[in-house]
Amino acid sequence: MSTHLRRHHSDIDIGGSKVPSSIQGTQSRVVDFTKPLPGSQPNLHDVIKSKLPAASSRAGAITNSIGVFIALDMRPYSVVENVGFRRLVNTLEPRYQIPSRTHFTNTVMPKLYENTKREVLKRIESASSVAITTDGWTSRATESYVTITAHFVSEEWQMENPVLQTRPLHESHTGTNLANVLTSALTEWKIDRFGNIAISTDNASNIVSAVKQSPSLNPHIRCFAHTINLASQRAMQVSQMARILGRVRRVVSFFHRSSHAASVLRTKQLLLELPCHTLIQDVSTRWNSSYDMLERYLEQQAAIFATLTVKDVRKNVDSLVTLSDEDVGCVEDATRVLKPLKTITTIMCSEKTPTVSLILPLKELILKAMAVVESDSVLIKSVKAAITKDLKDRYTDPDVNQFLQEATALDPRFRSLPYHDETGRLQVFTGLTVKAVACASKLKTEVRVKVEPDEPLHAEPESPPLPALPSVSDTDREGKSESGPESHAPDEPYKKKIKTAMEEIFGEVFITHVQAARPLSACVENEIQRYKTEDCIPLTANPLEWWKGNECRFPNLALLVRHYLGVPATSVPSERVFSTAGDIVSGQRASLSPDNVDVLVFLKKTSS
Known part of the structure; x- marks a missing residue:
């Protein structure tokens, strides 16, 4: 050079x-x-060393991804200031400058919230019917919140369960204040346009009062899981059962307090080749935790007894009383009776398949299982009687019962309504017919069906009849007459009709008749009669998948299905938010503002 x-x-x-x-x-x-010379391109070193403009698409995408990371992984806003996180981002993209914590709090997360809310509103707008659930909880900072979730069947026949809001309630939790929160939420999320909106809640008196003060919230479905919990709690309060539970609780509490006893227990589990499970401490307000405690005690009773016979363990627990053989037998019988209730509670907590149609069949199943037999012990008879007494009067309100009966009939797993006689089935399907006609009338005034007539239909007098399709023999005679003398009478002028190519080939073979408009009620009744003759699908099948494939066969009933089967049988979806919110409002983030709690819970549950 x-x-x-x-x-x-x-x-x-x-x-x-x-x-x-x-x-x-x-x-x-x-x-x-x-x-570099003037006008020349920058070299590679200068390009790598330069920082990304904050307004560039790549910088914006990275910032947005960090916001999604904060929401989905429930990270604090301060994570963007952590040394390790900043080093990680710098390694992945040295040119990117991480915005400040304040920028994420005031700009990035609110923008994510608005964009996601817009998408949820669009999905709600496309739904034909929406139901809601609600429940309340208190954070670590003793801040009271009310969570509301929406539920509907999408156009693709999928269950949608978006969390709408988690807002603070600073006033007293009276029925009136809760009613105001519900009404405001229905308006904000544009759900009030649906008219009657089904709601699922627990059996608390204040929420029951709030629903009664909101005319648009109907029907009110009491949480079936909570109902089972109340019935089972009655069973746990039977005197002999309460005494056994008290003894088991004291044993379990001892092992949770003593690290030495817990260590000896693990050793005994290995020697006896038992699962190395810890003992479960129950929560008095949740019956299934009491069931789990008893079940675990039965599993580990040999290891528990062996541990309590060790001198070093036993010396400080002389007052500890274990279960006698008779008590163990009672616990085994009680867990056998209560096991179906535990299984049912698990089934009812599903968010992917309809559950409201299961309430009445499962209620009948429980009542049948709680029937007393001669071989039952005194304890088991008392347990069964307590459950039956609490459960038999549930869901007997006429409007709620009718809604549940019709929801069950629209579930192809239970369309035969096996717990009904023929008169009861007729009443249920008659009610469905009326509702299907009313629902379809909003979309169309009449249904015109193009059908093949059973018998040849004659044309109007003023219209000449269509010629019959010639047979083979007629065609042969016509061919012979064409070569012979004139076959027409002298006084009949012969007029040859000119046909198109399609008419020449097909003639009248494909001629159909459009009948006069059939009454909508007749169409619906025909659908219901055909639906009743269908075979029930397996219990493990998803009824929404069946309706997705048969919507075209039962279009009027399909309109009702989205209204009925989109209603959850429990308020579990709202209660599940408490666990998420508890992780968000942790001890280190107890001062998180209510607005930020709402944003983070919404993004976490909706974007997951």
Whole structure:
């Protein structure tokens, strides 16, 4: 390069080289080769070293992804200031500058919330019917919140369960204040346009009062899981059962308090080849935790007894009383009776398949299982009687019962209504017919059905009849007459009708008749009669999948299905938010503002 410059560009001083004497009097240019020439492209080093503009698409995408990371992984806003996180981002993209924590709090997360809310509103708008659930909880900061979730069947026949809001309630939790919260939420999320909106809640008196003060919330479905919990709690309060539970609780509490006893228990489990499970401490307000405690005690009773016989363990627990053989037998019988209730509670907590249609069949199943037999012990008879007494009067309100009966009939797993006689089935399907006609009338005033007539239909008198399709023999005779003398009478002028190619080929073979408009009620009744003759699908099948494949066969009933089967049987979806919110409003984030709690819970549950 230097040789080329000396030979052809002698006026350039390349530094350290001698300028020829022939041009010493002229002006020379000094070039610094460490800097780019004017108008030239930047080198690779400068491109890598430069920072991404904050308004660039790549910087915006990274910032948005960090916001999604904060929401989905329930990270605090301060994570963007952590040294380890900043180093990770710098390694992945050295040119990116992480915005401040305040920027994420005031700009990024609210924008994510608004975009996601817009999508949820669009999905709700496309739904034909929406139901809601609600429940309340208190955070670590003793802040009271009310969560509302929506439920509907999408156009693709999928269950949708978006969390709408988790808002603070600073006033007293009276029925009136809760009613105001529900009414405001229905308006904000544009759900009030659906008219009657089904709601599922627990049996608390304040929420029951709130629903009664909201005319648009109907029907009111009491949480079936909570109902089972109340009935089972009655069973746990039977005197003999309460005494046994008290003894088991004291044993379990001892092992939870004593690290030495817990260590010996693990050793005994290994020696006896038992599962290395810890003992379960129950929560008095949740019957299934009491069931789990008893079941675990039965599983580990050999290891528990062996541990309590160790001198070092036993010396400080002389007052601890274990279960006798008779008590163990009673616990085994009680867990056997209560096991179906535990299984039913698990089934009813599903959010992917319809559950409201299961309430009445499962209620009948429980009542049948709680029937007393001669071989039952005194304890089991008392347990069964307590459950039956609490459960038999549930869901007997006429409007709620009718809604549940019709929901069960629209579930292809239970369309035969096996717990009904023929008169009861007729009443249920008659009610469905009336509702299907009313629902379809909003969309269309009449249904015109194109059918093949059973008998040839005659045309109107003023219209000439269509010619019959000639048979093979007629065609042969026609061919013979064409070659013979004139076959027409002299006084009948022969007029040959000119046919198109399609008419010549098909004739009347594909002629159909459009009957006069059939009454909508007749169409619905026909659908219901055909639906009743269908075979029930397996209990493990998803009824929404069946309706997705048969919507075209039962279009009027399909309109009702989205209204009925989209209603949840429990308020579990709202209660599940409490666990998520508890992780968000942790001890380190107890000062999180209610608005940020609402944003983070909404993004976490909706974007998951």
